[in-house]
Amino acid sequence: MNALLRRDIYRLFRTPLLYLFMLCAAVIPGSMSVMTGFEPGYDAWGQVSGLFSAGIFAIAGVFLAFFIGNDYKSGAVKNIFSLFPKKRGYAAAKLITGAVAGIMILLGYVLGAEVFGVFTGADFTSGLFDMLCAVVAKAGMMFLFSGIYVCVAALFRNKVWFSVFGILAVTMLFIPALLITLGTPLIMAGLSIAAGVIGLFVFPGIAALIMKRLDALA
Amino acid sequence: MYAIETHELTKTFRGTRAVNALNMHVPEGAIYGFLGENGSGKSTTEKMITGLMNPKSGSIKLYGKPHTDPKLRAEIGVLIEAPGCFPKMTVYDDLMMQAYAMNLRNPKQEVERVLKLVRMGGSAGRKFRECSLGMKQRIGLAKALLGRPKLLVLDEPINGLDADGMRIVRETLTYLNQEEGVTILVSSHILSELDKIATHYGIIKRGKLLREIKASQMSEESGDYVAIKTSDDRRAFELLSCNFETHPQKDGGIRLYGVDDNARVTSYLYQNGVTVGEMVNRRISLEEYYTRTISAKEAV
Structure with missing residues (x-):
């Protein structure tokens, strides 16, 4: 798994896809505020635990759909599976990389919210501690959701758009769980991290079962 | 191994x-x-x-x-x-x-x-x-x-x-x-x-x-051959087919298999009034061997 993780992290930071998604995430807080009619009292730190922040998971999921789908679409997956790695290791590497990408996208969102707040003279009324708890909670949940997304992407392989729609559908199902992280106190941050750790161990196994039943190439 | x-x-x-x-x-x-x-x-x-x-x-x-x-x-x-x-x-x-x-x-x-x-x-x-x-x-x-x-x-x-x-x-x-x-x-x-x-x-x-x-076995199995062109290919074919596996070629000339002495072939034809214009030793190509094998119906 370490070798595959190293490969994926190298690829993550060498292709423009991640930076594109970070940019998309960064403009959400400001653009949503503008679209809903910018009102005084825009809370820059509060954006991190606001309703729109749940969309970060969907963005991270779409990113992962492309990241895994392009492995199959480009044929690069041949070079990986011809080394006969453990499928569980492949899935775990993708899960961790997806979570890292999700956290980077989240940080892009946070940065966008803060920059927009500074430029528009917004309030920074929410506690910094609460904001940090929300970031930690979302980061923990990223591991859980990344695991789910890897399973969906493993099912559809090179059919990237099927993966995208599948991931968006799954995200919709989990909206109540995402909303729990809004206004997150410390205990919720801890629970989210625990959920992420469980996901890290459970979902690679599920994804491996899916991949074992399907040929790497048709 | x-x-x-x-x-x-x-x-x-x-x-x-x-x-x-x-x-x-x-x-x-x-x-x-x-x-x-x-x-x-x-x-x-x-x-x-x-x-x-x-x-x-x-x-x-x-x-x-x-x-x-x-x-x-x-x-x-x-x-x-x-x-x-x-x-x-x-x-x-x-x-x-x-x-x-x-x-x-x-x-x-x-x-x-x-x-x-x-x-x-x-x-x-x-x-x-x-x-x-x-x-x-x-x-x-x-x-x-x-x-x-x-x-x-x-x-x-x-x-x-x-x-x-x-x-x-x-x-x-x-x-x-x-x-x-x-x-x-x-x-x-x-x-x-x-x-x-x-x-x-x-x-x-x-x-x-x-x-x-x-x-190496492919050459032995299929046989290297000699490609010759003569002054009278028809007559040469009649003379040589008694002693060798002989195939006339569409573009003129004859293909002979099983020849171990080119000089004897040339001499024999000359004695019977046929002059050899060109004589080249050739190896069967992979394409020819492949085509022959594909058209057969054996299996390993």
Whole structure:
């Protein structure tokens, strides 16, 4: 798994896809505020635990759909599976990389919210501690959701758009769980991290079962 | 020992047997030319050997061990169909990714080594999508050469290459086989190129292996022949057909098999009033042997 993780992290930071998604995430807080009619009292730190922040998971999921789908679409997956790695290791590497990408996208969102707040003279009324708890909670949940997304992407392989729609559908199902992280106190941050750790161990196994039943190439 | 040995290897797609009880033997140190028509099962066989497809039944052994042994997999280089590179990544980055995936000790050095081997060192910074078809194939070969494999499995590696590109690949494969003892399983439609380098051949048709043969045995089995042109081909044919296997050629001249003394043939014809204008010893080409074998219906 370490070798595959190293490969994926190298690829993550060498292709423009991640930076594109970070940019998309960064403009959400400001653009949503503008679209809903910018009102005084825009809370820059509060954006991190606001309703729109749940969309970060969907963005991270779409990113992962492309990241895994392009492995199959480009044929690069041949070079990986011809080394006969453990499928569980492949899935775990993708899960961790997806979570890292999700956290980077989240940080892009946070940065966008803060920059927009500074430029528009917004309030920074929410506690910094609460904001940090929300970031930690979302980061923990990223591991859980990344695991789910890897399973969906493993099912559809090179059919990237099927993966995208599948991931968006799954995200919709989990909206109540995402909303729990809004206004997150410390205990919720801890629970989210625990959920992420469980996901890290459970979902690679599920994804491996899916991949074992399907040929790497048709 | 065999580098690759399959026993009753079978693969079906929706009830159709793409590979049918294949028994293949690739000797260690060989360059094994795998020949067959489009859709005959070559690629499917190679995908199963390299673990990209699961066989329906049968077994595959590499150097006497099951082909799924992870330690063994690291010693195999693979180029199946396209090179499998990301279009927007540079050649260097793509090879580095593969080097990391293989857990190589000195990935940078290894990438530079293989790029030099396929003569692509100057194009390392180019994006994959900006490369020509021939360059892409060479990049795929470079990827297969990472980690100094002792077995290469190549599916149509010279497709799309110009004459210079084919020469580079041919020289690289010959060097690897002769200097480093690498065993190579290679399929190609360009029989003239395989004819120059292969030491063994396997011919497959509709998923069944029709023949496995050494290159040296192919000449003995099919026979080298003498092509002659005379002042009176019809008369020459009548005279020679009593003693030799004789075939008239469409473009004029006669093909003789079983001749061990050209001078005797010339003398005999001269004594009977026929002058020999041209006499050349020829070896049966791979294409001719392949065509003959494909039209037969034997199976190994």
